Amino acid sequence: xxxxxxxxxxxxxxxxxxxxxxxxxxxxxxxxxxxxxxxxxxxxxxxxxxxxxxxxxxxxxxxxxxxxxxxxxxxxxxxxxxxxxxxxxxxxxxxxxxxxxxxxxxxxxxxxxxxxxxxxxxxxxxxxxxxxxxxxxxxxxxxxxxxxxxxxxxxxxxxxxxxxxxxxxxxxxxxxxxxxxxxxxxxxxxxxxxxxxxxxxxxxxxxxxxxxxxxxxxxxxxxxxxxxxxxxxxxxxxxxxxxxxxxxxxxxxxxxxxxxxxxxxxxxxxxxxxxxxxxxxxxxxxxxxxxxxxxxxxxxxxxxxxxxxxxxxxxxxxxxxxxxxxxxxxxxxxxxxxxxxxxxxxxxxxxxxxxxxxxxxxxxxxxxxxxxxxxxxxxxxxxxxxxxxxxxxxxxxxxxxxxxxxxxxxxxxxxxxxxxxxxxxxxxxxxxxxxxxxxxxxxxxxxxxxxxxxxxxxxxxxxxxxxxxxxxxxxxxxxxxxxxxxxxxxxxxxxxxxxxxxxxxxxxxxxxxxxxxxxxxxxx
Ligand SMILES: [Zn+2]
Numbered sequence: 318x319x320x321x322x323x324x325x326x327x328x329x330x331x332x333x334x335x336x337x338x339x340x341x342x343x344x345x346x347x348x349x350x351x352x353x354x355x356x357x358x359x360x361x362x363x364x365x366x367x368x369x370x371x372x373x374x375x376x377x378x379x380x381x382x383x384x385x386x387x388x389x390x391x392x393x394x395x396x397x398x399x400x401x402x403x404x405x406x407x408x409x410x411x412x413x414x415x416x417x418x419x420x421x422x423x424x425x426x427x428x429x430x431x432x433x434x435x436x437x438x439x440x441x442x443x444x445x446x447x448x449x450x451x452x453x454x455x456x457x458x459x460x461x462x463x464x465x466x467x468x469x470x471x472x473x474x475x476x477x478x479x480x481x482x483x484x485x486x487x488x489x490x491x492x493x494x495x496x497x498x499x500x501x502x503x504x505x506x507x508x509x510x511x512x513x514x515x516x517x518x519x520x521x522x523x524x525x526x527x528x529x530x531x532x533x534x535x536x537x538x539x540x541x542x543x544x545x546x547x548x549x550x551x552x553x554x555x556x557x558x559x560x561x562x563x564x565x566x567x568x569x570x571x572x573x574x575x576x577x578x579x580x581x582x583x584x585x586x587x588x589x590x591x592x593x594x595x596x597x598x599x600x601x602x603x604x605x606x607x608x609x610x611x612x613x614x615x616x617x618x619x620x621x622x623x624x625x626x627x628x629x630x631x632x633x634x635x636x637x638x639x640x641x642x643x644x645x646x647x648x649x650x651x652x653x654x655x656x657x658x659x660x661x662x663x664x665x666x667x668x669x670x671x672x673x674x675x676x677x678x679x680x681x682x683x684x685x686x687x688x689x690x691x692x693x694x695x696x697x698x699x700x701x702x703x704x705x706x707x708x709x710x711x712x713x714x715x716x717x718x719x720x721x722x723x724x725x726x727x728x729x730x731x732x733x734x735x736x737x738x739x740x741x742x743x744x745x746x747x748x749x750x751x752x753x754x755x756x757x758x759x760x761x762x763x764x765x766x767x768x769x770x771x772x773x774x775x776x777x778x779x780x781x782x783x784x785x786x787x788x789x790x791x792x793x794x795x796x797x798x799x800x801x802x803x804x805x806x807x808x809x810x811x812x813x814x815x816x817x818x819x820x821x822x823x824x825x826x827x828x829x830x831x832x833x834x835x836x837x838x839x840x841x
Contacts, residue, residue, distance in 0.1 A: 319669040320631055321359075324588065325366035334554040334586045337374030339364045341437070341556060342547065344381040345405060345422035347390030349429065349610040352593050357435040358626035359557055359590055362673050364436070374555070378430070378437035379547055382406045382419035383446055383537045385486075385496035387519055390422075402494035402520030404537075406443045419443070429610035433623045434676035442543075445550060447534035454546040454580055455531050458484045458538055459503045461579050465542060468574045473566040483508065487536030490527050495536065497522030506530065541568045545576035548585055555586040563589030590631040596638040608639070616645065616736055618729055624652045624674035639741045646737070649691035649730075660686045680722075687715045689727050695734040699746045700822045704731060744814075755813025758839045765806035766840040768798050772807075773833050776824065786821025810839045 318326075328334050341360045343353065357378060364376040385404050389397050393411060397418075400408040405419035415421040427439055445451060458465060462483045469475050483500040489512040497520050502509035508531045512522035529535050538546050548556065558569040573584045595608060613622045616639065625648060629635045639645050655671035658664040660682050672679050689711045697707045708727060712719055719727065738746055761769070775788045793803035807824065808817040817823060824832050 319362075319366075319666050319673065321362035321366040321627075321673060322370070322669065324363055325370050325372075328363075328367065328555065328586055329370055329372055331586075333583070336552075337367055337372060337555060338551070338553050339367075339374050339376045339437075339555045340379060340548075340551060340553040340585075342379035342381055342442075342544075343426060344384045345419045345426060346384065346386060346388070347422060348392075349422075349426045350595065351608045351610050351613045352595055353426075354430055354433060354435075354610050354613065355590070355593055355626050355629070355631075356557065356559060357430040357437065358433055358623060359588075359631060360437070360555075361433075361435045362627060363555065363557075363588075365673060376437045377440050377551060377553075378427075378435070379440045379442055379551070380419070380423045380427075381442050381543075382417075382423060383443040383534075384540075385494070386418065387496055387517070393418075402496040402517070402522070404443070404488065404495045407488075407493060425611055429613065432614045432619050432676075433626075434619065440551065442537075442547065443534070445547075446537060449533050450550050451538070451546060452532040454549055455485065455538065457579055458542050458546070459508070459531065460505075462503075465575060465579060468578060469541075469571060472571045472574050484539050484542045485531055485536055486510075486539065487529055487531060489523060489525055490529065491525035492523035494520060494522060496520055498536070500531075500536075503531075508536070541571045542575055542579075544568065544572040545580060545582075548572075548576050549580045549582035553585050554583070555588065557588035557590055560589060560591055591634045593626065593629055594634060594636045596636075596640055616733070616741070617648070618733060619676045620674050621648060621652050623676065624648070624655070624670070627674045628652075628655070628670050641741065641743050643692075643743065645741055646692040646695060653688045653690065656688060657686065687717075687719075687723055689714075689719075689723065689730060691730050691734060694727065694730045695737055695742070695746065696818070698731065698734050699738055699742070700818045701826045704728075707731065746818075751811070751813060754835070754838055755809065755811075757809045757813040757815075761806055761809055761839060762802075764798055765802060765809075768793065768796055768803045769806050769810060769836045769840050771796065772824075773836055776829055776832060778829055780821075780825065782819065782822040782825040784821075785825055786819055789820050789824075810835055 328337070339360050341356050343349070360376065364374050367374045383404055383406060386401050386408060389401060397408065406417045408418035410417055410421040412421055415424060465484050466478055466482060470477055481501055483503055485500050485508060486495055486498050487500065487508060487510050488495045489498050492512060494512060497516055498510045498512050499516060500508045500510045507528050509528045510526070512525040514522050514524055516522060537543060547553065563569045569589065573587065576582050577584050617625070625637060628651060637644055655667045658667040659671040659679065662668070694707060697710055702710070708719055711727065771792055772789065775792055776785065780788065790800060793800045804820050805815045807820045808814050811823060811827065
């Protein structure tokens with residue numbers, strides 16, 4: 318059974334967590350990394366699985382736009398350093414189309430998850446605070462500050478905070494910073510605060526002292542308390558967390574305990590999940606490294622991008638390393654296998670993985686289904702085939718004429734194969750027949766030159782790439798030259814590498830006349 322169905326089944330069987338309200342959240346502090354789409358896709362799958370099991374659920378996604386900036390995305394660090402400590406919602410947007418930095422990054426992330434079929438309703442945390450919806454939980458948190466400290470200590474084993482600590486920060490009325498203020502008194506109506514010059518290393522407070530109501534958006538709860546508060550305010554009953562938060566004694570457990578013991582609201586269903594590492598690293602969205610979430614649909618069709626997350630085992634860490642590897646063609650193959658399982662009605666789990674990967678409704682099942690393989694298409698492209706030639710090849714493989722729906726898939730895969738060849742394919746796929754003689758041709762040995770000259774004799778105008786390939790191989794045997802060296806002679810002369818695509822294909826593309834000219838020149 319697919320993990321989404323297992324989880325949905327467990328939730329329903331528990332008799333709890335009703336009405337089902339699935340939620341996830343993210344702080345819009347930079348361009349999100351592709352790994353950060355795992356959470357939204359997991360929640361989307363659970364929501365769909367609940368629906369398929371006959372139990373509708375609500376699905377929301379909170380943008381934590383009230384959070385302050387504490388580690389600005391690299392792209393903006395220099396210009397925006399002065400805003401560190403301010404709420405992301407109060408920092409100007411780098412693009413005038415948006416009102417704030419928060420809106421700018423949130424729009425980018427929401428677009429990215431929408432493209433993967435994540436159907437959540439988007440909620441702004443800033444708006445909830447400003448509508449007064451957090452007033453009740455803010456009062457509860459401030460009234461129970463000692464108890465909250467005890468929870469931190471009991472659950473995580475952390476040391477007690479300084480005496481008089483209060484779980485709240487306000488926006489300084491003078492310098493507008495949020496991350497630099499410390500509350501030192503609470504009288505049931507107002508909090509007294511100081512904007513501390515040296516409380517954090519990454520921002521400096523102005524020293525202002527004041528007294529202000531904590532309600533209506535004047536300030537916000539600290540992260541772990543804030544998380545629990547969202548559950549109660551929104552009515553969340555199911556929310557997962559990545560393993561950085563979900564380790565024993567981590568922020569997830571602290572938030573769960575605060576939710577129950579301070580806010581008197583039932584803990585949501587606990588769903589910890591592992592990460593997908595990208596190229597072996599977990600990348601933080603504020604570091605500006607690696608592939609961005611918005612780039613994923615530029616390198617993969619949406620359903621295959623979604624499949625990357627749906628097919629992951631959320632209980633163990635997986636890795637996706639597209640750079641210079643076959644990871645992308647492999648992913649297409651896995652997707653096709655799941656598609657076939659779905660179409661032929663076999664391997665329930667695999668078929669379900671395909672179904673949950675669809676952006677819209679899965680297509681009708683059809684008999685005699687044929688999926689043109691991505692790696693074949695990439696191969697043909699790398700050898701310089703035109704679209705017509707590729708279709709011709711695939712006609713042969715299919716053993717029948719390519720129909721319209723297959724043609725649409727071919728066109729889509731051609732588009733993505735071009736991107737792969739240009740950006741991610743291993744070196745042996747990347748070559749161009751150079752107009753000039755490659756420098757590397759100087760490395761040819763006398764034996765290799767002898768082989769090249771003989772090619773002129775065996776190369777006939779009517780040769781197909783396949784028959785030429787055989788002739789080239791036979792020729793190396795006749796001359797007693799190891800095939801590897803013989804073929805290297807061709808690659809060095811034509812593309813400046815020691816290996817490459819099928820040599821028969823390469824020379825056919827080049828044509829006899831140009832091949833002869835090139836060989837004459839490099840063997841001079
Ligand atoms: Zn200040």
